[in-house]
Amino acid sequence: MRTDDKLPQAEEHPAKLARPRMTRTRGWLLGSTLAVYVATVVGVLTTSWLVKLDWQVMLFRPYKQWPEFHTFLDYFVVLGQRGPTAVAVTVWLGWCCWAQRTPRPLLLLGTSLLLLNATVGAAKLGMGRLGPHYATMVGSNEMWGDGDIFPSGHTANAVVTWGVLAYLATTPQARRIASLIAAVVTLGVGMTTVYLGTHWVSDVLLGWAAGLLILLALPMFEAPMAWAEMMMRIAWARLRAGSLFTPQPVSPLAIPALGTSRATLEEEPHARERIPLAGRAARGSENWPHHPARPHTARSERTPVTPAGSRRPPHAERARSAPLGSASAPRGRSGS
Incomplete structure (x- = not known):
């Protein structure tokens, strides 16, 4: 096979970055977090002590107890809002993709946000819990209504978005620092939603568990992300060669x-x-040249071609070709 007939190969990765694996410790943490998630949902459905705690904090109205923090926390809670945080983290991870010559950071962010929207969105719409500002009966769990408050989307989004930065850290020290920053931000965002009265305490607990479940389950999606990364590299190589679409x-x-x-x-x-x-x-x-079809005329319609000149050979040739003694042979003149 000729060299120019081969498919364009993807560029070699300049550095083999370590990818987290599903270790025994991570599996134990995943199971424990899943147990907390299920226990929180069961506690709210059965109107247990967790719902009583929700009402006690809601009736306490923290935003009225400490109004001096209200303005600052209104801006701080944006760190858990999906739109602004996704844009900021995408810009940073885009630069990481360019520096590391790999699309893996953006692939990881896209995968985590897709899992977040699918799982948290399904839980919100399925249970339909009303928020504190729309509660109808004191002591009720406010389930199966028209709400979309359980679990807290701000909290889960903060866990996933800022946790991805710690997940992508390339050194143990950077991972510890990034994990500490992500923990402070996610804890602050969750408690801020309770302070502002937009979420119950149980909403925040379930949001923390939902976001942590996604982060702990990300190593299970490393193989599909590696395949997608390889396909993107091949497509980029073909695009640079100009043979991707045509x-x-x-x-x-x-x-x-x-x-x-x-x-x-x-x-x-x-x-x-x-x-x-x-x-x-x-x-x-048959791979041979062909010409456009031309109409064939009948033999009677063809124009006769009359040869130019006489068909009889010249006089000298007649003399050479005539046999001796024939009637057409030239006779010599008499000497008399």
Whole structure:
């Protein structure tokens, strides 16, 4: 096979970055977090002590107890809002992709946000819990209504978005620092929603558990993300080569096959290989030149062609070709 017929290969990764694996410790943490998630949902559904705690904090109204923090916390809670945080983290991870020459950071962020929207969104719509500002009965769990408050989306989004930065850290020290920052931000965002009265305490607990479940489950998606990364590299290599969507344009001057005769192709075994595909496509099914069809006229309609001059040979040739003694042989003149 010729070199130019091969598919463009992806560029080699400049540095082999360590990818987290599903270890025994991570699996134990995943199971424990899942147990907390289920226990929180069951506690709210059964109107246990957790719902009583929700009402006690709601009736306490923290935003009225400490109004001096209200303005600051109104801005701080944006760190858990999906739109602004996704844009900020995407810009940072885009720079990381360029620096590390790999699309993995953005692939990881996209995968985590997709899991977040699917799981948390389904839970919100499925249980339909009303928020504190829309509560209808004191002591009720406010389930199966028209709400979308359980679990807390701000809290879960803060855990996933800022936790991804710690997940992508390349050194143990950077991972510890990033994990500490992510923990402070997510704890602050969750408690701020309780302070502002937009979420119950149980909403925040379930939001922390939901976001942590996604982070702990990310190693299970490393293999699909690696496959997607390989496909993106191959597509990028083809795009740079100009052959991703359409074949390379071939100039008519670069197609010697249109002027190559059958004899040349039969004498040179490798002459057919030099014919570009565009040149072969322009031929018939047998790869030979063909001309447009022309109408054939009947023999009676053809114009007779009269040869110019006489068909009889010249006088000298008649003399040479005539046999001796024939009547047409020239006779010599008499000397008398």
